Amino acid sequence: MAEASYTTTTRLPVESIWAFVQDMDNWAHFVMGYQSHEKRSDTESRWTLKGDLGVLSRSLTFEVLITEWRAPSQVRFTLRGSNEPMSGEGAFTIESTATAAAAEPAAPAAKSIVARWLEALARWFLGLVGGRAEREAPTRATAGESLSTMQFQLRLDPGGPMAPMVNAMITPLLLPAAEQLADKILAHLEALPAGASEGEPR
Amino acid sequence: MASAPAPVPPPPSWDLEVDLVAVGSGLGGLSAAIAAHDRGLRVSVLEKAPRLGGVSGFGGGEVFVPNHHKMRELGIADSDEAGRAYFQFLSAGFADPTLQATLLANMKPAVEYMEKEAGVRWIAVEGLPDYYYSDAPGSHAGGRYLSVDLFDGKSLGEWQQKTYPMTPHVPPGALHREMYAWGGLACVTQWDFELIGQRVANDQRSFGPGMMGWFVKAAIVDRGIPAFVSTPARGLVVDGGAVVGVRAERDGRPFFVRARRGVVLSVGGYDWNRELARQFESMPDWNSACPPHLHGDHLVMAGEIGAAIGAVPPTDLALFYGYHIPGEESDGAPLHRSSWECGCPHALWVNRAGKRFCDESFYKDYQPRLRHWDGQTQSMPNLPPFLIFDQNYRDRYPLGSFMPGQPLPPELVVQADSPRALAEQLGIDADELERTLERFNEHARRGEDPDFGKGSRAWSVRLTGDQSYPNPCVGPVERAPFYGVRLVPVSVGVNSHGLRTDEHGRVQHLRGGSIGGLYAVGNSAALLDMGGGYQSGTSNMRAITWGWIAGRHAAGAV
Numbered sequence: 001m002a003e004a005s006y007t008t009t010t011r012l013p014v015e016s017i018w019a020f021v022q023d024m025d026n027w028a029h030f031v032m033g034y035q036s037h038e039k040r041s042d043t044e045s046r047w048t049l050k051g052d053l054g055v056l057s058r059s060l061t062f063e064v065l066i067t068e069w070r071a072p073s074q075v076r077f078t079l080r081g082s083n084e085p086m087s088g089e090g091a092f093t094i095e096s097t098a099t100a101a102a103a104e105p106a107a108p109a110a111k112s113i114v115a116r117w118l119e120a121l122a123r124w125f126l127g128l129v130g131g132r133a134e135r136e137a138p139t140r141a142t143a144g145e146s147l148s149t150m151q152f153q154l155r156l157d158p159g160g161p162m163a164p165m166v167n168a169m170i171t172p173l174l175l176p177a178a179e180q181l182a183d184k185i186l187a188h189l190e191a192l193p194a195g196a197s198e199g200e201p202r
Numbered sequence: 203m204a205s206a207p208a209p210v211p212p213p214p215s216w217d218l219e220v221d222l223v224a225v226g227s228g229l230g231g232l233s234a235a236i237a238a239h240d241r242g243l244r245v246s247v248l249e250k251a252p253r254l255g256g257v258s259g260f261g262g263g264e265v266f267v268p269n270h271h272k273m274r275e276l277g278i279a280d281s282d283e284a285g286r287a288y289f290q291f292l293s294a295g296f297a298d299p300t301l302q303a304t305l306l307a308n309m310k311p312a313v314e315y316m317e318k319e320a321g322v323r324w325i326a327v328e329g330l331p332d333y334y335y336s337d338a339p340g341s342h343a344g345g346r347y348l349s350v351d352l353f354d355g356k357s358l359g360e361w362q363q364k365t366y367p368m369t370p371h372v373p374p375g376a377l378h379r380e381m382y383a384w385g386g387l388a389c390v391t392q393w394d395f396e397l398i399g400q401r402v403a404n405d406q407r408s409f410g411p412g413m414m415g416w417f418v419k420a421a422i423v424d425r426g427i428p429a430f431v432s433t434p435a436r437g438l439v440v441d442g443g444a445v446v447g448v449r450a451e452r453d454g455r456p457f458f459v460r461a462r463r464g465v466v467l468s469v470g471g472y473d474w475n476r477e478l479a480r481q482f483e484s485m486p487d488w489n490s491a492c493p494p495h496l497h498g499d500h501l502v503m504a505g506e507i508g509a510a511i512g513a514v515p516p517t518d519l520a521l522f523y524g525y526h527i528p529g530e531e532s533d534g535a536p537l538h539r540s541s542w543e544c545g546c547p548h549a550l551w552v553n554r555a556g557k558r559f560c561d562e563s564f565y566k567d568y569q570p571r572l573r574h575w576d577g578q579t580q581s582m583p584n585l586p587p588f589l590i591f592d593q594n595y596r597d598r599y600p601l602g603s604f605m606p607g608q609p610l611p612p613e614l615v616v617q618a619d620s621p622r623a624l625a626e627q628l629g630i631d632a633d634e635l636e637r638t639l640e641r642f643n644e645h646a647r648r649g650e651d652p653d654f655g656k657g658s659r660a661w662s663v664r665l666t667g668d669q670s671y672p673n674p675c676v677g678p679v680e681r682a683p684f685y686g687v688r689l690v691p692v693s694v695g696v697n698s699h700g701l702r703t704d705e706h707g708r709v710q711h712l713r714g715g716s717i718g719g720l721y722a723v724g725n726s727a728a729l730l731d732m733g734g735g736y737q738s739g740t741s742n743m744r745a746i747t748w749g750w751i752a753g754r755h756a757a758g759a760v
Binding site for chain 2: 050053054055056057058059082083084085160161162163164165167168169171
């Protein structure tokens, strides 16, 4: 079993994030290795991703089933590999939190090279030791501002005789995948002009 | 590839000045770099790919060296004379005697040097016989192959992410002796994947990636030899009739490297150069199991300055047939896999006529038969071959990376309830396929194959056999559903044409004599030292040996 959890914060209100993420068409292309997706019903979809181990990449197709829909704060889903013996589950959680603490420093506009290197090292280490990687991103707000948090959780269970090997291969990939999805969604929304939004809550 | 006037004149100023530059970071290039560095030369390595290791890092990591020092340590009897006799048998009269003698005289010192001076930890692969054991003169029952001990990828520092941690062709993290103890390739479901998973998590490398880990550490990490990835060489700089450097490309700009004592071309073959493959290999189609960086740059660059090309008969080289699993890529290009499944029980090959034509468990037998030309019909009757297997196979053995029980992609594998229905879907003569299976199965139930001797080679039995069978390579194809795959040629980077070299690895000119300052090693050098023969592990052995020879020669040691 490989799993990752990534939590990040934003000044954006929960409702505007939800309006965007509720429609997978809005963010599907932010998923690492995204190739295509197809909505089959309100709860079912089929995704094709390119799993990239560097020396070898291959197309992976997953059947995704939404198991819980709690607007505007949480979506839970399960997934099952169509062409690989793999299953898993995950969740998007968006919550409004207290205002940023006065003592909490504002996140720098751009991470330094050292900070990025340390993050990469931490990700690699987490990937090596546990099979579970967690990270909380620096706060994207200044003191006193209202905050929302977005958390993306993902767990994959490879099956078949090679499961332990596949597990070791995919573990280092999960946290970067979670980070990429969450960060790109927020970066996209934060870049929109004030007052603009994409999608309507349902 | 960018075209440019040739030869390239010296630039007004050089971007880098060294004594020797190795173009290519596989075994040949790094062996040359290590040997030259240790003789006091300033050395640099240029690599076209984004990672170091070349094709050597993509393979099984076997090095074939008769009578090597690890055999002696283990008390396995062998002799130089026997090794020489075996190589002469392999070459079938097509080898250049001087080059073969040079190869045989230097292969043992070269691999021993890499252990003693460069820290490469060799292990003898016990029990893996020569291809032609026991009928060829000088052949051996097992021990001539070397592989490496597990390599710690973390010891590469910044180069850990710029090398291949695994090859797509063999599950990672296992040693050869473990692979065979666990049942071999056919019985991969019985491998200890808990142990392998721990090793993968700790980046403990084996096979080709492990071997190249040791060489990259020795050359780039321990010796501090500068290496530049994503830096393809585009042309040879010539001054006064001799090669004095390389015009490479780095970040989209020219990168001129001066090489006072020599340029070593070690860029592999030309698998990914369709035009060269079409001209030289005489096959209707061509695909590669290697990463997409083998464009025959050595033939293009050296050809521009009059280098001579050498060739060996293509009929006996390491050409396989295999398939492309839809969606699989390596370094952004389609990855092909050679099919060894045909060597397992419950599987065979047929041609379009529905007939078998070879011992499917021994690729040295099927290669020339695949190339068979029928002058009566002006055709190659055995192309394409079709892999046929049944549910007994599916229950036991993998197809590529698809384990038993895992769905097979319909774009690749045709499935039917009967041999006739399968033949009709694949475009095979259905009547003949039924007759073929009837005859094959009749004998296979007794573990026999009187027609082609499948499973009669000890090497085949070891590599793809299921040891629980009376004949580990033979089992009837009789249980529905039946499966079929139309196969395509898959090269492993060992091509029939290369640069003609002399006993020092120097590239020869079309008009005779050597081109000053230019060496070619590994698969970039024509296999004139091998002649008409091939044995797995000889490509790696040639690369190490000729790289070591060229590096020392450039340093004035020979």
